[in-house]
Amino acid sequence: MRAPLFEAVPNFSEGKDATKISLITEAVRAISGVRILGLHSDPDHNRSVLTFAGGEDPMLAGAIALAKVCAAELDLASQSGEHPRMGVLDVLPFVPLEGATMDDAVRLAHRAGESLGTLGFPVFLYGSAATIPHRQSLPNIRRGGYEDVASRLEDPLWKPDYGPKTLDPRRGAVAVGARPVLVAFNAYLDTKDVEVARAVARRVRESGGGLPAVRALGFYVGGEAQVSMNLTDLEQTPISVALEAVRSAAADLGASVVSTELVGLAPLEAVLQTARYYLGLRELDAQHVLELRLSGPSDSRSL
Amino acid sequence: MRAPLFEAVPNFSEGKDATKISLITEAVRAISGVRILGLHSDPDHNRSVLTFAGGEDPMLAGAIALAKVCAAELDLASQSGEHPRMGVLDVLPFVPLEGATMDDAVRLAHRAGESLGTLGFPVFLYGSAATIPHRQSLPNIRRGGYEDVASRLEDPLWKPDYGPKTLDPRRGAVAVGARPVLVAFNAYLDTKDVEVARAVARRVRESGGGLPAVRALGFYVGGEAQVSMNLTDLEQTPISVALEAVRSAAADLGASVVSTELVGLAPLEAVLQTARYYLGLRELDAQHVLELRLSGPSDSRSL
Numbered sequence: 001m002r003a004p005l006f007e008a009v010p011n012f013s014e015g016k017d018a019t020k021i022s023l024i025t026e027a028v029r030a031i032s033g034v035r036i037l038g039l040h041s042d043p044d045h046n047r048s049v050l051t052f053a054g055g056e057d058p059m060l061a062g063a064i065a066l067a068k069v070c071a072a073e074l075d076l077a078s079q080s081g082e083h084p085r086m087g088v089l090d091v092l093p094f095v096p097l098e099g100a101t102m103d104d105a106v107r108l109a110h111r112a113g114e115s116l117g118t119l120g121f122p123v124f125l126y127g128s129a130a131t132i133p134h135r136q137s138l139p140n141i142r143r144g145g146y147e148d149v150a151s152r153l154e155d156p157l158w159k160p161d162y163g164p165k166t167l168d169p170r171r172g173a174v175a176v177g178a179r180p181v182l183v184a185f186n187a188y189l190d191t192k193d194v195e196v197a198r199a200v201a202r203r204v205r206e207s208g209g210g211l212p213a214v215r216a217l218g219f220y221v222g223g224e225a226q227v228s229m230n231l232t233d234l235e236q237t238p239i240s241v242a243l244e245a246v247r248s249a250a251a252d253l254g255a256s257v258v259s260t261e262l263v264g265l266a267p268l269e270a271v272l273q274t275a276r277y278y279l280g281l282r283e284l285d286a287q288h289v290l291e292l293r294l295s296g297p298s299d300s301r302s303l
Numbered sequence: 304m305r306a307p308l309f310e311a312v313p314n315f316s317e318g319k320d321a322t323k324i325s326l327i328t329e330a331v332r333a334i335s336g337v338r339i340l341g342l343h344s345d346p347d348h349n350r351s352v353l354t355f356a357g358g359e360d361p362m363l364a365g366a367i368a369l370a371k372v373c374a375a376e377l378d379l380a381s382q383s384g385e386h387p388r389m390g391v392l393d394v395l396p397f398v399p400l401e402g403a404t405m406d407d408a409v410r411l412a413h414r415a416g417e418s419l420g421t422l423g424f425p426v427f428l429y430g431s432a433a434t435i436p437h438r439q440s441l442p443n444i445r446r447g448g449y450e451d452v453a454s455r456l457e458d459p460l461w462k463p464d465y466g467p468k469t470l471d472p473r474r475g476a477v478a479v480g481a482r483p484v485l486v487a488f489n490a491y492l493d494t495k496d497v498e499v500a501r502a503v504a505r506r507v508r509e510s511g512g513g514l515p516a517v518r519a520l521g522f523y524v525g526g527e528a529q530v531s532m533n534l535t536d537l538e539q540t541p542i543s544v545a546l547e548a549v550r551s552a553a554a555d556l557g558a559s560v561v562s563t564e565l566v567g568l569a570p571l572e573a574v575l576q577t578a579r580y581y582l583g584l585r586e587l588d589a590q591h592v593l594e595l596r597l598s599g600p601s602d603s604r605s606l
Contacts, residue, residue, distance in 0.1 A: 097593075240582070260584050262587065266593065268592050272574065274578040274581065278581035279546055283564070288341070290571065294356060294400070295598060
């Protein structure tokens with residue numbers, strides 16, 4: 001049996017400076033046993049999403065290297081961007097992959113949180129790693145953003161799980177969590193009016209009575225209104241259903257979706273589900289895809 | 304470098320008798336170096352599509368084993384089915400995969416054709432393996448079907464490439480070819496009227512002035528009208544475009560597509576293209592799919 005495998009999808013608050021982004025990425029890549037799977041930098045959000053995978057100890061070492069280089073290279077006091085954030089290393093979620101359970105990911109999140117606390121970051125544990133129910137939700141933790149985090153740290157309800165209660169204004173605070181695979185999916189509208197994107201986001205997200213397991217915000221990005229979504233449970237709401245809801249809500253406001261993008265990686269099942277949905281396929285799984293059959297487990301007797 | 308890899312997608316004229324289908328599949332599976340990738344049996348067409356892959360010599364041995372067991376177990380003189388056919392082993396295409404060129408697949412088709420001729424099958428080479436231009440097209444070779452093949456064999460234009468000029472009526476003739484990856488894709492309509500399916504097929508197929516690299520026929524299968532398509536060049540006409548043409552042609556005739564199916568395997572790119580098309584994704588390739596990044600080639604420096 002292979003060692004349990006984890007994915008981490010940290011968001012850090014730099015999306016413009018290629019030199020700094022590269023320094024940060026390379027610091028993680030240098031850790032033996034860690035594999036970089038993806039990097040998505042957004043200059044408008046001034047934010048990057050890095051995806052890396054590996055076993056528990058390499059992932060912990062990768063998280064520590066990442067936190068150190070973010071603290072060394074970035075300064076949130078002089079940073080600005082569209083996206084809500086509260087720290088240079090803003091969010092650090094761990095996802096259980098092959099051979100790993102959510103409990104394993106929770107343990108890894110606690111170990112990483114403890115280490116980051118020692119480095120001087122106030123750490124809030126979230127998702128399945130949350131120690132208090134009102135901290136399960138990432139938007140709850142991030143509410144008020146960087147500007148409010150110093151005063152929140154003085155509130156007993158928001159005592160950090162690890163690290164100091166006082167804020168280093170350059171680095172801010174970090175949310176470290178454990179969660180299932182999540183798809184970050186953005187839809188661009190044929191309008192420059194960000195209010196349309198915000199209205200669409202309110203209509204489709206769970207907190208507005210919309211689709212389950214959908215978080216959504218409206219932004220103005222690169223001259224276009226963007227509906228930015230996190231799909232936190234693809235079995236409840238797959239990409240196709242989320243997009244059709246956005247298309248429908250946009251149409252009601254006289255707008256339409258001109259293009260979309262995935263931020264970071266999507267699980268294979270999300271792609272297969274999309275094809276099943278739009279083609280009306282009776283079935284389609286990895287067994288029906290030539291390259292996956294060739295690289296997959298040995299000859300199935302069921303065929 | 305790994306040995307060139309090939310796929311074979313033989314169609315044989317049995318889609319009902321599970322014992323016979325299993326005997327035929329197991330005869331191929333027994334060949335060392337051959338891997339069974341898929342089996343799709345259709346009782347209405349009374350036809351099965353087997354997909355297997357391997358290096359050149361194992362593929363040749365697999366083809367010979369397949370031809371022998373089809374000749375032993377099946378009898379076309381007493382067989383009936385919806386689909387055009389001319390032999391117990393009806394069509395045997397070879398597809399070049401990793402490390403193989405179309406020329407390699409043509410050589411394999413010739414070797415297999417020669418062996419099947421020695422076994423007593425009249426063999427027509429088709430596709431890229433055709434020796435005469437009018438035999439490139441499989442529908443041309445199969446025109447008139449089993450009922451006409453005995454008389455055709457007497458026509459000098461239809462002298463088989465290998466094997467006898469006289470027909471064993473139990474086994475019929477076989478088309479052996481080399482071709483690129485093909486997607487077999489069926490759409491089921493909300494009508495029992497096969498004429499609607501036939502009219503849709505005529506509208507969308509290349510030979511009727513429709514979409515390039517699309518072959519299509521209308522059938523009545525399992526109580527439903529079915530448009531059965533072969534997409535022979537997905538760069539020219541991907542699945543999404545073919546399906547939208549079918550939906551549009553059906554709508555003009557007051558019908559709609561209720562479901563679809565893939566027969567055999569589809570290449571990964573066909574699935575990714577489908578997701579890109581319907582989601583309006585700016586980009587999506589294997590690099591964006593979590594499982595494929597984890598199993599793929601080592602860390603890319605471009606990230």
